[in-house]
Structure formats: structure tokens, C-alpha cells
Amino acid sequence: MTHLATGTDYQKLANHFRPVFHRIAAGTVERERTRTLPVEQIQWLKEATFGAVRIPVEKGGWGASLPQLFQLLTELAEADSNIPQALRAHFAFVEDRLNQPDSPAQDRWFRRFLDGEIVGSGWTEIGNVKLGDVITQVTAKGEGWELNGEKFYSTGTLFADWIDVFARRADNQRDVIAIVNTHQSGVSREDDWDGFGQRLTGSGTTRFVAADVEQDHVYDFSERFRYQTAFYQHVLLATLAGIARAVVRDAAAGVKARQRIYSHSNGNASRDDVQVLQVIGEISSLAFAVEASVQRATHSLQSAYEAHILSDESVIRDYNTVAEAEAGQAQVIASDLVPRAATLLFNALGASDTRLSKALDRHWRNARTIASHNPVIYKARDIGNWLVNDVVPTSIWAIGRGEG
Structure with a gap:
């Protein structure tokens, strides 16, 4: 029997996690200033079973739909935009397990997620890697x-x-997914991400040197869930929507608290200046448009998920095509409007608000x-x-060195 995660009471779901989100938000600025990784904050989410949001109720989880998951990630991103992105690979791997038939192996993974274990990402190789090539390899060794x-x-x-690793089998050169336990000497991880934004993700x-992988933790990439590219994009979209919410929050709070005014302003306080209020209204409208676009697109993704149990390939293909297209449409909107809102923020405030x-500035950078x-x-x-x-629309792609 296939158990589907089709939705739950969102307010009950969100109310369980909002106290954790509020605790996370309280330290976001300090973590940003000191470049402190949110290790403790992610542990809070683990303890609250956040990683099990999508697991069906019958399997012990929350049974949230995809629209509900991404709405929840938007709320989390408003608190700290680094954390939803840090959990991106985890929720994608959970989604992959949800698309597989019921089995003891699936139940073992669900139990791990319910116990708070999470999955990270190991897909991209940089440097002089030819387009389409994969240098990371798995080789048969004993019973694993x-x-x-x-x-x-x-x-x-x-x-x-655990780490969800995109690799190549040494024996038949097929592209595979290898799920690697991080608690071993063969896995080393470095905090050397030096981007100007999302610094704490x-x-x-990550290096693998003779790292052990269990026999049933390697499977063909072709078996991966169909709408994975759109899904990965949706985590980023929810994060952008959350950043937009945070911009509105901080802009409004800054105007309310601001005491200094210009001699040629329109009122005795910023909160009474009609031009400043117009800026706040514009920022809020941009955030509204982004969140509405993102939420609308999540429904076609849910349809693609529910379609995986169907037998009609053409129907499955059509659902996945729409999900991919709508994720792209929402991306076009969010990629334009959220950085714009993060810039307009400073039109509502003053030079003093550019202080480190x-x-x-994290909103625009992120x-x-x-x-x-x-x-x-x-x-x-x-x-x-x-x-x-x-x-x-393109659903599977690669990056690497081009010829010529």
C-alpha cells in the first residue's frame, strides 16, 4: 500500500515549529556579524522533528503537503534564510524516499528522520571538470x-x-546516488564557502577518502524522483519569499523606530512621511507578489508528486512539465523582485541603517x-x-568545462 503525504492542519503544524523559528530569529543578526554557523539552531529543528514534516502520518510524520512544506520553509527563511537552504538536500532526499514503494528500507529511512537525522548535499565538482564528467567514484568493496x-x-x-552524493560507478560507469554516513574517518568537511551571501549554509x-557506503545505499541516478530539479528550486524560492518577508519586517520596524528626519521631509516623523510610507507599501507589495507566485507553483509540484503512483506515463510527464515550468516562472519573478525589495529597504531608512x-545588507546579499x-x-x-x-523545459542538467 502506498501512503501519500497530501496535507495536514497547517496552523497546528506551523504552531508547533513557530516557537523554534522565533528562537532562531533572535540570534540571526549576531550569527551573521560573527559568521557563526547555526549548528545549535539546526539541532533545535532536529529535536522538533522538522526533518519529518513530509513523512506520512501513517509512518509517524506530519503528512504535510508540498505547499505546506514550502510555506513552512518561507516562515523559517524569514527567521534565518541560511537554514532552509542548509536543509535543501535533506528535504529532497526525503522526497525521493516518498516516491519509492513502501518497503522496510523506506521505513528505516523514515525512522532516522523521525529521530532527527538529516541529509546534506554532495553533487557539484569544481575546477577542471569536463561538462558531463563525474570524478567522484564508488567501487565495490566486500559487501558494500x-x-x-x-x-x-x-x-x-x-x-x-548523511550525505547525498552524486557519483559514478567504477565498474560500469553509470551515474549513481551514494548515501554516505558522515560519522566516519573517510569523510572530511570544511567550512570554506566564501560567497558574499548565504554565508552560514x-x-x-567535502572529501571522501575510502569512505564506506552500505550495499543498498547506492542506486542509479535514473531512479531519482522525476520532479527533483523543480523541487530543489522550490527550496530556493521559499527562501527568497522568506527574505522578502524579512525585508518588510525590518523596513517597517526601522521606520517606526526612526527619530531623525530631514528638513525637507513630509512630516515630523518618518512614520508620518507619505513618501516613506509609499516605500514600505511598495516593498510589501513586492513581497506579496513573490510569495503568491511561489505558493501557486507549489500546487503543480504537489500534483507531480501525487502523479508518481499513476500508470499513465503521458499524464505523469505532463504533470512534471507543468511543475518545472511553473517553478521557472516563479523563479523569474522572485529573482527580480526580492533583490529590488532589499534595495528599496534603504530608501525608507537612513545612512545610519547601513551600519554593519x-x-x-544581508537581505540583498542573500x-x-x-x-x-x-x-x-x-x-x-x-x-x-x-x-x-x-x-x-530542461529538467536535468550539468555544469562543467566546455570544449574549446
């Missing part, structure tokens, strides 16, 4: 596998118990960093090509 290689952009891995280098102690993932120019092109020429 041995993993050797190096990954960068290992988002969330510093906090993880644990997105540095307030860390308000939004621009997230918007640089999965180039939006190609998403817009894909949408146009789909609408005009019926060409299905």
Missing part, C-alpha cells in the same frame, strides 16, 4: 562500496548525518546569492520555448 572524490557547494553537509568542500551592526543559482536567464528561455515551440 568505497567512495572516493571531492565535492564543493556541499550545502548543509556540515550539519548532516555549510556549503564548503544592523546587518541589513537574495542575490540565491538568485544566482540555476541561471534565471535559461529558465526564462525555457518557458518561452515551451509556450511557443512546445519544447519541454
Whole structure:
């Protein structure tokens, strides 16, 4: 019997986690200023079973739908935008398990997630790697596998118990997923991510030197869930929506508290200045448009998830195509509007609000960093090509050194 996660009481779900989100938000600026990784904060989420939000109720989880998951991630991103991105690989791996038939192996993974274990990412290789090539390899060893290689952009891995690694089998050269336990000497993780935004996502280098992998923890990449690219994008979209919420929050709070005014302003206080209030209204409207776009797109993703149990391949393909296209459309909106809102923030405030102690610049830096993932120019092109020429949007792609 297949158990689907189709939704729960959102207010009950959110109310369980909001106290944790509030605790996380209380230290966000200080962590940003001191570049302190949110290790303790992610532990709070583990203890609250946040990683089990999507697990069906029948299996002990919350049974949240995808729209509910991403709404929850938006709330978390408002508190600290680093953390949803750090959990991106975890929720993607959970989603992959949800798309597999019921089995004892699936139940073992669900139990791990219910116990608070989380998964990090090990997919991208940088440097002189040819497009389409994979240097990280798994080799048969005894009753299991041995993993050797190096990954960068290992988002969330510093906090993880397992790593979802994209690798190549040494024997037949097939691309595979290898799930590696981090609690072994063959796995080393570095906090060397030096981006100007999303600094605390644990997105540095991970090395595997004769790392042990269990026999049933290696499977063909072709078996991965169909809407994975759209899913990964949705985590970033929810994070952008959360940043937009935080911009509105901080802009409004800053105007309320501001005592100094200019001699040529429109009132005796910033809170009474009609031009300043217009800026707040514009920022709020941009955030509203982003969150509405993101939430709308999550429903086609839920349809793609529910379609995986169907037998009609053409129907499954159509649902996945729409999910990919709508994720791209929401990305075009969010990549433009959220950095714009983070810039307009300073039109409502003053020069004193550019001080490092307030860390308000983090909103633009974080939004621009997230918007640089999965180039939006190609998403817009894909949408146009789909609408005009019926060409299905790109769902699987790679990055590496081009020829010539």
C-alpha cells in the first residue's frame, strides 16, 4: 500500500515549529556579524522533528503537503534564510524516499528522520571538470562500496548525518546516488564557502577518502524522483519569499523606530512621511507578489508528486512539465523582485541603517546569492520555448568545462 503525504492542519503544524523559528530569529543578526554557523539552531529543528514534516502520518510524520512544506520553509527563511537552504538536500532526499514503494528500507529511512537525522548535499565538482564528467567514484568493496572524490557547494553537509552524493560507478560507469554516513574517518568537511551571501549554509568542500557506503545505499541516478530539479528550486524560492518577508519586517520596524528626519521631509516623523510610507507599501507589495507566485507553483509540484503512483506515463510527464515550468516562472519573478525589495529597504531608512551592526545588507546579499543559482536567464528561455515551440523545459542538467 502506498501512503501519500497530501496535507495536514497547517496552523497546528506551523504552531508547533513557530516557537523554534522565533528562537532562531533572535540570534540571526549576531550569527551573521560573527559568521557563526547555526549548528545549535539546526539541532533545535532536529529535536522538533522538522526533518519529518513530509513523512506520512501513517509512518509517524506530519503528512504535510508540498505547499505546506514550502510555506513552512518561507516562515523559517524569514527567521534565518541560511537554514532552509542548509536543509535543501535533506528535504529532497526525503522526497525521493516518498516516491519509492513502501518497503522496510523506506521505513528505516523514515525512522532516522523521525529521530532527527538529516541529509546534506554532495553533487557539484569544481575546477577542471569536463561538462558531463563525474570524478567522484564508488567501487565495490566486500559487501558494500568505497567512495572516493571531492565535492564543493556541499550545502548543509556540515550539519548532516548523511550525505547525498552524486557519483559514478567504477565498474560500469553509470551515474549513481551514494548515501554516505558522515560519522566516519573517510569523510572530511570544511567550512570554506566564501560567497558574499548565504554565508552560514555549510556549503564548503567535502572529501571522501575510502569512505564506506552500505550495499543498498547506492542506486542509479535514473531512479531519482522525476520532479527533483523543480523541487530543489522550490527550496530556493521559499527562501527568497522568506527574505522578502524579512525585508518588510525590518523596513517597517526601522521606520517606526526612526527619530531623525530631514528638513525637507513630509512630516515630523518618518512614520508620518507619505513618501516613506509609499516605500514600505511598495516593498510589501513586492513581497506579496513573490510569495503568491511561489505558493501557486507549489500546487503543480504537489500534483507531480501525487502523479508518481499513476500508470499513465503521458499524464505523469505532463504533470512534471507543468511543475518545472511553473517553478521557472516563479523563479523569474522572485529573482527580480526580492533583490529590488532589499534595495528599496534603504530608501525608507537612513545612512545610519547601513551600519554593519544592523546587518541589513544581508537581505540583498542573500537574495542575490540565491538568485544566482540555476541561471534565471535559461529558465526564462525555457518557458518561452515551451509556450511557443512546445519544447519541454530542461529538467536535468550539468555544469562543467566546455570544449574549446
